[in-house]
Amino acid sequence: MANAIQERVDTGKDSPKENKPENHIRSLSSPPSPQTTCTQQGMDGIKVYMQERELWDKFHELGTEMIITKAGRRMFPCYKVKVTGLNPKSKYILLMDVVPADDHRYKFADNKWSVSGKAEPAMPGRLYVHPDSPATGSHWTRQLVSFQKLKLTNNHLDPFGHIILNSMHKYQPRLHIVKADEHNGFGSKNTAFCTHMFSETSFIAVTSYQNHKITQLKIENNPFAKGFRGSDDMELHRMAKIQSKEYPVVPRSSVRQRVCPSVSPFGGEARGLGSHPYSCENGVSSTTQDLLTPPPGPYTLPQPDPNKHMQVYHCNKRKADDTCPTTEHHHYKKSYINSSPSDVASYYHPSAYPPPPLPPAVHPPGLSDSLHRSEAGQRQACMFAGSKPRLDDPSCTSWSYSCPLTPAMTPMTPTDPYMTFPHQPYSSSPRGSQLSSVAHQGSPPLEDSLSQCPYQTQNSRPPQTPQHTSSPLREYHCYPTSLSPTQYHTLHTQIRGGVPEWSEPT
DNA sequence: TCTTACACGTC
DNA sequence: TGACGTGTAAG
Numbered sequence: 001m002a003n004a005i006q007e008r009v010d011t012g013k014d015s016p017k018e019n020k021p022e023n024h025i026r027s028l029s030s031p032p033s034p035q036t037t038c039t040q041q042g043m044d045g046i047k048v049y050m051q052e053r054e055l056w057d058k059f060h061e062l063g064t065e066m067i068i069t070k071a072g073r074r075m076f077p078c079y080k081v082k083v084t085g086l087n088p089k090s091k092y093i094l095l096m097d098v099v100p101a102d103d104h105r106y107k108f109a110d111n112k113w114s115v116s117g118k119a120e121p122a123m124p125g126r127l128y129v130h131p132d133s134p135a136t137g138s139h140w141t142r143q144l145v146s147f148q149k150l151k152l153t154n155n156h157l158d159p160f161g162h163i164i165l166n167s168m169h170k171y172q173p174r175l176h177i178v179k180a181d182e183h184n185g186f187g188s189k190n191t192a193f194c195t196h197m198f199s200e201t202s203f204i205a206v207t208s209y210q211n212h213k214i215t216q217l218k219i220e221n222n223p224f225a226k227g228f229r230g231s232d233d234m235e236l237h238r239m240a241k242i243q244s245k246e247y248p249v250v251p252r253s254s255v256r257q258r259v260c261p262s263v264s265p266f267g268g269e270a271r272g273l274g275s276h277p278y279s280c281e282n283g284v285s286s287t288t289q290d291l292l293t294p295p296p297g298p299y300t301l302p303q304p305d306p307n308k309h310m311q312v313y314h315c316n317k318r319k320a321d322d323t324c325p326t327t328e329h330h331h332y333k334k335s336y337i338n339s340s341p342s343d344v345a346s347y348y349h350p351s352a353y354p355p356p357p358l359p360p361a362v363h364p365p366g367l368s369d370s371l372h373r374s375e376a377g378q379r380q381a382c383m384f385a386g387s388k389p390r391l392d393d394p395s396c397t398s399w400s401y402s403c404p405l406t407p408a409m410t411p412m413t414p415t416d417p418y419m420t421f422p423h424q425p426y427s428s429s430p431r432g433s434q435l436s437s438v439a440h441q442g443s444p445p446l447e448d449s450l451s452q453c454p455y456q457t458q459n460s461r462p463p464q465t466p467q468h469t470s471s472p473l474r475e476y477h478c479y480p481t482s483l484s485p486t487q488y489h490t491l492h493t494q495i496r497g498g499v500p501e502w503s504e505p506t
Numbered sequence: 507t508c509t510t511a512c513a514c515g516t517c
Numbered sequence: 518t519g520a521c522g523t524g525t526a527a528g
Binding site: 067073074076208209215218219222223224225226227228 | 525
């Protein structure tokens with residue numbers, strides 16, 4: 001697509017150590033993404049390019065917020081990727097999950113995010129299976145893969161299979177590619193899969209926007225919020241309207257979009273794209289492991305990478321946005337959508353790296369069966385849920401199966417249950433739940449997971465912040481791929497270390 | 507903080 | 518044209 005202009009590639013092949021700042025990835029217009037990749041045998045060579053990276057970066061700078069509602073709310077920006085390196089004839093299942101980035105609860109005060117306490121217990125982990133799954137490699141690589149229909153909810157009893165999150169908590173979306181051919185069924189020991197994470201897609205779940213700048217960015221770029229964009233005419237019209245009813249009228253846009261020197265919740269100040277503490281840079285670490293295992297809950301967050309910014313910036317234009325609030329009106333006029341292709345940045349991740357350990361969570365048990373049986377025609381998304389482990393769970397040592405299954409993680413509880421699967425087998429049926437369970441069960445916060453991985457692959461990027469040596473993204477452990485559904489549930493990822501890049505509690 | 511109805515927009 | 522996606526404002 002035209003959009004794929006700037007991309008970051010994440011291939012599991014690149015050895016972490018070898019990743020140098022200047023690796024090929026960087027040479028691309030966009031900086032290497034913090035993405036982490038975990039690859040298993042048979043999954044080498046797969047590359048995932050994050051689309052619209054520039055937009056993601058804009059949000060990330062400010063501290064991305066995603067609305068969660070009882071009915072379920074889509075993510076914006078939408079998670080879209082371009083995948084290459086798949087075997088054209090093999091079948092794959094693409095799924096996503098959203099794991100806790102850490103075990104903190106956040107608050108937005110003084111125009112910035114800060115830690116306000118310990119996180120609530122992780123919601124049951126759920127996996128969202130792309131509606132086209134399973135599909136051949138040629139299908140996935142032919143076009144962009146969009147997860148636009150994925151919805152986030154704060155309803156712990158959500159019956160729709162949406163991904164359940166806690167408000168004011170930080171999360172990291174992850175993409176898992178699971179090979180689904182006969183010899184590689186989901187849940188089988190040999191299931192091959194790889195996981196990709198892009199640190200710039202991390203976000204804080206909220207029930208209402210906290211940072212006005214985020215609201216503004218959403219309005220400017222989301223077509224469905226077009227009605228809130230202010231054109232001069234519209235503003236006048238609005239003002240007139242408002243005045244007629246109330247007092248002093250201030251253009252909505254002005255009001256809403258006040259600009260405050262916002263501090264990037266994700267880390268530093270929101271100045272340049274480059275400096276997010278959050279982002280894991282190239283974090284491309286890949287490990288061979290069972291991705292399928294439920295994504296570990298919180299995985300470690302990417303560490304701030306100074307360099308990253310630079311990369312980010314490659315991407316074009318953000319000008320107005322960054323500029324002050326006062327210019328808002330104008331901003332509105334230009335939507336992301338309308339932006340030139342150059343605006344769309346994509347991330348390219350080498351999935352082939354020496355496999356970073358992937359979150360085990362993603363392993364959908366029983367998937368294989370379903371996958372094989374179900375037809376692509378069935379496009380209902382089903383969710384599989386599992387209790388979501390937190391990456392940082394101390395009890396877990398790593399994204400290994402070693403963690404005992406806690407009651408909370410019991411596979412398939414009535415409420416958590418599912419993974420969103422397009423095909424029936426997985427649909428909200430019990431079977432589906434199995435998968436789901438796998439998915440998040442016991443995923444520790446990313447940070448913990450990462451940090452604890454004994455075997456860590458480093459990102460190509462230079463260490464971002466000394467303090468955060470262990471960026472979740474970069475380090476993954478590899479685990480045996482053969483786990484039973486139950487086992488999956490028990491998997492916990494632990495990534496240690498990384499503390500949220502966001503501002504510390506004040 | 508969260509929920510809801512609403513106007514406005516896309517698809 | 519209707520279903521659905523948005524942020525807003527009120528409660």
